[in-house]
Every structure is written in structure tokens, then in C-alpha cells.
Amino acid sequence: MLSTSTRLDVAGIPAATVAEMSEIDQLAVASFGISLPQMMELAGLALARTAAEIRETLEDARLTVLVGPGNNGGGGLVAARHIANRGARVRVILARPVAQLTALPRERVATLVEMRIPVCVSPWDLADGELDAELRGSDLIVDALLGYSARGPARGEIAQLIPRVIASGTPVLSLDLPSGIDPDGGEDSGEDSGDNDGVMIDAAATMAVALPKRGIAVAAGRRRAGSIYLADIGLPAELYRRVGIELADPFAGGPVVRLA
Amino acid sequence: MTTAAGTSLSEKIGLLRELDLFRGLSDSDIEAIGHATTMSVCTPGQVLLSPDDPADRIHIVKKGKVRVYRLTPDGKQLTIDIYDRGTILGDMRMLGQGRIPETYAEAVEQGVICTITPDELTRLIELHPQIAINVIRHLANRLQEAERELEAMAYQRVGQRLARRLIDLAQRFGATSVRGTLIEARLTQQELADLVGTTRETLAHTIADFRRRGLITTDHQRVVIRDAERLLEVAQGEDG
DSSP: OOOGGGOOEETTEEOBOHHHHHHHHHHHHHTTOOOHHHHHHHHHHHHHHHHHHHHSOOTTOEEEEEEOSSHHHHHHHHHHHHHHHTTOEEEEEESSOGGGSOHHHHHHHHHHHHTTOOEEETTTTSOTTHHHHHHHHOSEEEEESOOTTOOSSOOHHHHHHHHHHHHHOOOEEEESSOTTSBTTTBTOOSSOOGGGTTOOOOOSEEEEESSOBHHHHSHHHHHHHOEEEEEOOOOOHHHHHHTTOOOOOOOTTOSEEEOO | OOBOSSOOHHHHHHHHHTSGGGTTOOHHHHHHHHHHSEEEEEOTTOEEEOTTSOSSEEEEEEESOEEEEEEOTTSOEEEEEEEOTTOEEEEBGGGTBOOOTTOEEEESSSEEEEEEOHHHHHHHHHHOHHHHHHHHHHHHHHHHHHHHHHHHHHHHHHHHHHHHHHHHHHHHHEEEETTEEEEOSOOOHHHHHHHHTSOHHHHHHHHHHHHHTTSEEEETTEEEESOHHHHHHHHTTOOO
């Protein structure tokens, strides 16, 4: 754990390191009985609300949701459901085949398919040029590719997807962190990323879950995050206290607050 | 699927020899089987398997990549998985092999597929009893895999729960020492087993495993967490 004297913050809200955040998630599940699916549902709902705030309305808007294989992707899938319920046209692009997603996102893909929301896997289910046209034609791209537990630079399908998102010029709303940046170090991942150097999303806005992560609080990550929002997933102050973080309730104004 | 006009018999025999089902057969046996089975070259985009196909036949991916997909209600393809060589597709009860419902399989690149029907397999077994032994071995492996998976799942759950409980106890009763975090609460194995929701025997086994892996040590009914980071990984179910 970093000592409090070196702790970074975003608008006075303490930023959490990867180690602290995994401890927080762990405590939530093991000691407080707040389950991962619960947290994922709340994060996804807040993400849809943030998208609505950025767009002013979701009615008739065209959104593309990019989904990675883990829990961050799961949050994106929940958001896709709520965004569609608000009247937007949504298309979901998975960065991995369905069987290669973890269990929680996989279950949420099934819900979207049942809702007849278009879901496809990049690059397999997309014709040449279809992905770029889709990204360019969207009003907003939701980036739920990589979360705080991503290690090292973006790889594989995700590393191929990110430059095309950037090239589309469409504004991006990232969940938790702009994908590709280091969750602790921001643009500086602390390791040689070779060809993937600079494969990072430049977000118009980032919605952090529970606490802003250190990677968007450091200068070398802050500029990639755009406007920063913070989402309430219901974690109590007592839980934060146990990992040494004092937090006065930031959500008096609602379940999603704008920090910067 | 078209039969491989370009696959010479010697090539076909070479491919057959690599298949588990035909292991241990003589050259002349393999040659005879080469005449009896269908080996097809597939081109990218070719559909190898669809829900309308007759049940009870298998296709073995010998070369190339295969994409398995299903159709969504609006008729679009959704990729379920990408398979490499060695995968058996289709279903054949005789091999305990089932099919994922409503799926299609399509070649992603040029490859070679070996197709066998149950009649062909029965005929081959009559002619070459060694194949029956190979089938038994294949089924025994599948059974063993399934048992191992069940065991791993059951054990993983106890391991995961124990790790979570220890982290929780360390938060509440932990004291930092040179050896790690000492949980200052004396708990018998039965008490700890009750907390984790398992039997004392399984708990003892799990504790011994944690000790062997250097995650914890135990001392007079007290636990010292030696490697908090890896214990957290176990708690999150990330240690495979």
C-alpha cells in the first residue's frame, strides 16, 4: 500500500492503486457480502447514465460498445442493455469469441442476444471496412475493453482495435480507465511495450468506478482520461477505512458525480 | 465438403498416423484405413458443420483453424470460439462426444478435415481391435478429465473461501511480524472449517497445500500469512 503522504487524488477524491482496488473488491465480496455481479450491474447502470449525460439524451443516438474479456467488459454489456432501453441504437463489439469471455460477461451477452441487440466478435464477425464504418458512424463509443486489473500494454485483438477507435475520431467514454493505459502509471506502464507503445485510448470522458484509479490521477494519464466522472457502486466508508482510505461521501449529488 | 483430390494416399496415411484413434496400428492397417475414411481439404469460409447435418458423425481438425459460430435471432453470425488442429467436432455417442446445439463450424483457413461415421468406426474396430482399445483409452481420458475438473472445482471453492476468510481475519486480528502477518486469534481446525463451511479433513488438506505453496505457516493454532499477494490471488480465484 502507498503511504497517504504520496496519495494522489482527483478533485479531492483519493485515487486507488491496483493493489488497493483489488483489496477493496476482495473485502467487498468476502467480508461485506457485496457480490461482483451486484457491483457490475451498478457500474453498468452508472455508465449508461454517464453516456446519457454526455449526449444529453440517448434517444435515437447511435452508440458502439467495445467489450473486453473480463469484468470491465461485463460493465460495458450491462451499460449496453440500459442504453438500448433508453431508445438508443446500440451495437456491441466483443474483442474475444464468446467462449473466451469470463462467466459474468458471457451471461450478459446472452441477455443482449435475447434483446436482439446486435452483438458481434471482432474481427471474425465483421466484413472488411465494417468496423471502421461502424466506429466512424457512431455518436459515442463506449470503451469497456480493459479495466484496472489489466497488466502491461494492450495486446492481441485489443491492441488492433484501439488504433482504429482513435482513427475514427468519434468521442470515447471509457469505463474506469482509458484502455491501454497502465492502471497505476498512466501512460508509463514501467515496461517496454515494443510495438504497442502508444496503443491507448484518448477518452473524451472516463467514468471511474468506486474510486478514481491512480492511472488517471497521475499527470501522464490524466490527459488521456478527458472529463472524469465517478460512479457509486454502494461500497461503505467502513470498507475504505479498512484499506487506509478516508472517504467523505462523494455521492450526495447522485449516483454519478463529475469530478473534473 | 469436397474430398481431397489433392491429398495423396501417402499424405493421408501420414495424417491418420497422428490421430489418437489409430495409434499403435501397423503401416498396412493404416493404409487400409486410409482407403476407408474421408479426408477432405477445406477452403476458407467453407461450412464444415451445421445444425441440419446428420447427427452421429465426427470431424477431426487435422490442419488449419476452424471458427464455431451461431446465428443470432436477427440472422447475424456470433463467433463462439476458434479451434485449432486436434479438435474433434460434431457428435458421436460412441466417443462420448456431444455437439454444442445450434452451432455452425466454418474453416478460417485452408485445412484438412477427417470425417468418420459410426458405421465406419464400427467396421474399423471389427477389422482392427487395437482401435477399440484406443477408443476405451480416449473415453477413460475424458472420464478422468471430468473427474479432475469436478475435484478441482470443489477444491478451488474451499481454497478460495479459506483464502478469503484468512484475509478477513488478518484485517481484524492481524499483527505484522518479521515472518508476515500473524492472525492473533487461536482457532482449531474444526473452528476454521466451520467458518469456511467445509469438513475438518478438507480444511486440513487445504491448509497443508497452502503451507506447501508458501502462502502461510501455522504455529500453535495460529496462522501467519507469508505471501499476502498470492493469497489474494487465490481468494480471487486467479491461481488457475
